Amino acid sequence: MMAEYSAFSLLANALKGNKDWKPAWRKPDPKASYDVIIIGGGGHGLATAYYLAKEHGITNVAVLEKGWLGSGNVGRNTTAVRSNYLLPANTRFYEHSMKLWEGLSHELNYNVMFSQRGCLNLAHTPAQFDDYARRGNAMRHLGVDAELMTPAQIKRLIPALDISSDARFPVVGGLMQRRAGTARHDAVAWGYARGADRRGVDIIENCEVTGFLRDGDRVIGVTTSRGDIRARKVAVAVAGSTGRVMRLAGVETMPIESHVLQAFVTESLKPFIDTVVTFGMGHFYMSQSDKGGLVYGGDIDGYNSYAQRGNLPIVDEVMSEMLALFPGLARVRMLRSWGGVCDMSMDGSPIITTGPLPGMYLNCGWCYGGFKATPASGWTFAWTIAKDEPHDFNAPFTLDRFHRGLVIDDKGQGANPRLH
């Protein structure tokens, strides 16, 4: 299909007073039935719809979104994209995602502002540096780029960073993935939405799923705030709301807890940092947006929550971690903070699978790493829905792995969701 957005179309529309732009997606009413219903109009649901249509030719698809498109975690994350994992299952999956990111703006004909500015994990003890060397080697084994950096190299890369020996936690080195970076999160949702819509997918906003239609065990559709909709296949991609939606289907327990993660942005500054940096002695990560604001966050609050807002102890902790690394930011004002609900799984890895009921497909357990996974999550979930079996990339991410002793615990924290 011809590129809808190009220098030519920009010029042509400008000459006509910009009156002929089409909305990026239609606002259709739901039909009585579809081949596939995807519950959840976030990044993963929209990407799934896009790849179902593009890779598998399945276009009779509806994406049902309770609120407005992209109102959940796809618009609430801190936009980092990386594939620096230790375990092969994670590395392969996230590297596939990275490769999709690298071509995404062209693929979607939508500028997602993917910027491979690198992601640097700081080490503060020799043991931690050894651990990073191990992880870097594991990554390179699987063809992912990784390099160790010395404090002097790090200082050249990030002049504002305190690497002095009397810093609260002196920096002894770091692990850098140069191909990592950031992307504009809203554009990812909108780009996938438009790509899916133009291929015939119905994106239905303000349509809350209130229950499942069943034929015995089999799921044959959903009841919604806009009427009943039947489908041969019903896919669930609702992140933090997984527990609530699965309960509607009669699934009482899941290997998931919902937790709130906060994020922050400062007032706009001149160029300050041109990479993503993470603190090794706590949980803190920061990058600078193109608008100039520093975008940063830390740990989840640490207790079950569906509230999309957190409490002050984490705000305090994140700010002190920021100042331990960048004392010079002490008088910069924080502009906004917000929260998103994360589906924390019991091993820190996702679930992308058929089932657990016949006619149902499940995508969840993203903890707080869902944004970077968006392209691969959609790509593998679409494959799983279309072929009724997982692709090699998502075959390890089953729901029953917890009961079968096949957990994928990258951080080695055990069944303790608040620590992943």
Place this chain on the structure above:
Amino acid sequence: MLITCPYCGPRDVIEFTYQGDGNRERPDPASQNFEAWNAYVYDRLNPAGDHNEIWQHSGGCRAHLRVVRNTLTHEISSVAFVRGDHASAARRKAEDKA
């Protein structure tokens, strides 16, 4: 968020450590029912609304507390010592054996 410890009174959440879901029932240590152990370790109710959970007043009297907290509003409706059900039941069992 304030938690009213039955011993110390209302204290900031920063004094407390979250011990997780209080709905789970630990199988008998001698049990070889793997399904029950797997369910205990991995499966969660994760409700949107009132949630039974365990907190420890680790920065205070160190008591373990059974708290009912709403996960949508963070409002706490009840706090009680865990001791009284679990701990004393274990003690009774030990006394029975002796």
